[in-house]
Amino acid sequence: MAPVQVKKICCIGAGYVGGPTCAVIALKCPQIEVTIVDLNQARIDAWNDKDFNLPIYEPGLEDVVRAARGRNLFFSTEVDKAIQDADLIFVSVNTPTKKGGVGAGFAADLNYIELATRQIAKVSNSSKIVVEKSTVPCRTAESMRTILEANSKPGCRFDILSNPEFLAEGTAIDDLFAPDRVLIGSLQTQEGKDACESLRSVYANWVPTERILTVGLWSSELSKLAANAMLAQRISSINALSAICEATGANIDEVAHAVGYDSRMGNKFLKASVGFGGSCFQKDILNLVYLSETLHLPEVAAYWKQVVTMNEHQKRRFSKRVVDTLFNTITGKRIAVLGFAFKADTGDTRESAAITLIRDFVAERAIVNVYDPKVVEEQIWLDLEESIPQPLAATKKQVVIHKSALEACKNAEAVIIATEWKEFLQIDWTEVYKHMNKPAFVFDGRLIVDVPKLTEIGFKVTSIGRGDKA
Numbered sequence: 001m002a003p004v005q006v007k008k009i010c011c012i013g014a015g016y017v018g019g020p021t022c023a024v025i026a027l028k029c030p031q032i033e034v035t036i037v038d039l040n041q042a043r044i045d046a047w048n049d050k051d052f053n054l055p056i057y058e059p060g061l062e063d064v065v066r067a068a069r070g071r072n073l074f075f076s077t078e079v080d081k082a083i084q085d086a087d088l089i090f091v092s093v094n095t096p097t098k099k100g101g102v103g104a105g106f107a108a109d110l111n112y113i114e115l116a117t118r119q120i121a122k123v124s125n126s127s128k129i130v131v132e133k134s135t136v137p138c139r140t141a142e143s144m145r146t147i148l149e150a151n152s153k154p155g156c157r158f159d160i161l162s163n164p165e166f167l168a169e170g171t172a173i174d175d176l177f178a179p180d181r182v183l184i185g186s187l188q189t190q191e192g193k194d195a196c197e198s199l200r201s202v203y204a205n206w207v208p209t210e211r212i213l214t215v216g217l218w219s220s221e222l223s224k225l226a227a228n229a230m231l232a233q234r235i236s237s238i239n240a241l242s243a244i245c246e247a248t249g250a251n252i253d254e255v256a257h258a259v260g261y262d263s264r265m266g267n268k269f270l271k272a273s274v275g276f277g278g279s280c281f282q283k284d285i286l287n288l289v290y291l292s293e294t295l296h297l298p299e300v301a302a303y304w305k306q307v308v309t310m311n312e313h314q315k316r317r318f319s320k321r322v323v324d325t326l327f328n329t330i331t332g333k334r335i336a337v338l339g340f341a342f343k344a345d346t347g348d349t350r351e352s353a354a355i356t357l358i359r360d361f362v363a364e365r366a367i368v369n370v371y372d373p374k375v376v377e378e379q380i381w382l383d384l385e386e387s388i389p390q391p392l393a394a395t396k397k398q399v400v401i402h403k404s405a406l407e408a409c410k411n412a413e414a415v416i417i418a419t420e421w422k423e424f425l426q427i428d429w430t431e432v433y434k435h436m437n438k439p440a441f442v443f444d445g446r447l448i449v450d451v452p453k454l455t456e457i458g459f460k461v462t463s464i465g466r467g468d469k470a
């Protein structure tokens with residue numbers, strides 16, 4: 001058997017990964033027809049929106065969809081048809097942390113992967129290359145293969161590949177256009193290598209050959225968890241050091257700069273913050289912790305768990321510092337939280353540190369003014385309903401969503417910068433100061449404000465990783 005030349009691709013899951021990834025494949029490979037399917041009708045309708053109000057905010061995404069949609073890129077809820085037509089299928093469904101049962105709170109919930117796999121087996125009338133795009137525990141491909149082989153029709157063969165995605169939200173399109181690497185894992189059999197070559201030739205339309213890495217299936221699956229764990233570990237390391245800075249008068253930006261100058265270390269992912277968020281880091285580390293435990297490696301599990309523990313500590317430390325600084329009480333005080341997304345340039349709020357901060361402020365009976373340039377109001381209420389242990393109606397008496405940073409800061413005692421949106425660099429702090437109660441406090445959870453300038457205006461500024469002794 002020779003490698004199949006891919007003509008039709010189906011992507012199951014039109015989310016943050018499936019949507020942008022396969023839209024870029026369609027753009028870069030006009031000879032391939034790409035259909036992205038989802039069970040969620042509203043999501044597919046938004047992808048097909050005539051005014052391009054897409055379900056995801058991602059810089060550059062609209063241009064990609066405008067160029068390819070209707071040409072060789074299609075969004076549909078007809079899952080079975082897209083599976084039947086395709087010769088290569090990406091499985092890009094969600095793999096959240098399990099909420100109940102064995103491994104609750106740690107293991108990945110593989111129910112969506114299993115349902116999608118069973119659907120592929122059930123409806124396929126011809127052979128397919130099935131590609132794990134979702135982030136999954138090591139050896140998930142084996143379970144997929146068992147399910148596919150046990151349910152396949154005569155004459156249908158399934159080759160499974162692992163092709164984890166490394167894009168970061170907010171820079172997804174740039175990351176997809178020029179990835180550091182594309183990783184493809186396959187069985188080291190002739191069939192496995194042929195399937196790998198088929199997928200490699202899709203990416204080779206725009207990714208330089210030396211950046212397409214081909215490895216064994218299990219290495220590929222584990223590499224994804226490893227990459228996220230090690231990236232998050234850097235943030236927890238710098239955040240742990242930020243606590244020492246606050247107590248000693250050292251400055252975390254200076255420490256990060258000095259450390260990152262070492263070419264063995266590099267200067268990326270060393271920005272101290274109020275804590276990492278996003279749908280991946282915590283979930284994937286907990287997944288690695290669970291994997292280590294099931295492999296009877298408790299020391300390894302404890303090592304990785306500490307990265308998440310440190311992150312929780314950072315968030316809690318930050319909200320405590322706010323309360324301590326505001327004379328040990330924020331009851332009835334107005335606190336402006338600028339930013340609700342987990343990072344700039346995305347509307348995604350999953351595991352955002354802002355949610356934890358607002359939860360803590362609400363528990364202290366503060367009034368919280370929220371502003372984010374991209375997160376829709378409905379999403380903020382959904383997140384707060386889920387995270388604050390009181391009825392939403394009660395939360396709505398304490399939290400107000402605003403349409404601008406200036407409006408959110410009016411009559412506040414303190415401003416919290418929770419997301420590093422570029423527009424927060426342009427805030428007219430003199431104007432903000434005029435409308436705040438005095439003393440006026442700013443707590444910079446992202447290290448973006450000009451501390452001397454704000455201090456000169458009259459603000460009392462507290463930054464992560466900078467102590468009062470600075």
Ligand SMILES: NC(=O)c1ccc[n+]([C@@H]2O[C@H](COP(=O)([O-])OP(=O)(O)OC[C@H]3O[C@@H](n4cnc5c(N)ncnc54)[C@H](O)[C@@H]3O)[C@@H](O)[C@H]2O)c1
Pocket residue numbers: 012013014015016017018037038039040043079092093094095112115116119133134135136165166167168169279280
């Ligand atoms: N978000 C990221 O930046 C990112 C980056 C790299 C990897 N990942 C991984 O990629 C996977 C997907 O993440 P996401 O953020 O895109 O999730 P998401 O929740 O945004 O999207 C998943 C989509 O799959 C759909 N779906 C689930 N089961 C289905 C089925 N049987 N048939 C059709 N559609 C189905 C859901 O309706 C949903 O729209 C996860 O494993 C995640 O860990 C995410």
Ligand SMILES: O=c1ccn([C@@H]2O[C@H](COP(=O)(O)OP(=O)(O)O[C@H]3O[C@H](CO)[C@@H](O)[C@H](O)[C@H]3O)[C@@H](O)[C@H]2O)c(=O)[nH]1
Pocket residue numbers: 135165166167168169170228231235268269270271272273274275276277278279280281342343344
């Ligand atoms: O120096 C830094 C860098 C990031 N962050 C925070 O870390 C979180 C995650 O940021 P980032 O990694 O940029 O975004 P994600 O979209 O979560 O991307 C991560 O998770 C994806 C999903 O698995 C992977 O594909 C990416 O490679 C990996 O970077 C955010 O809250 C950031 O604010 C910091 O606090 N300091």
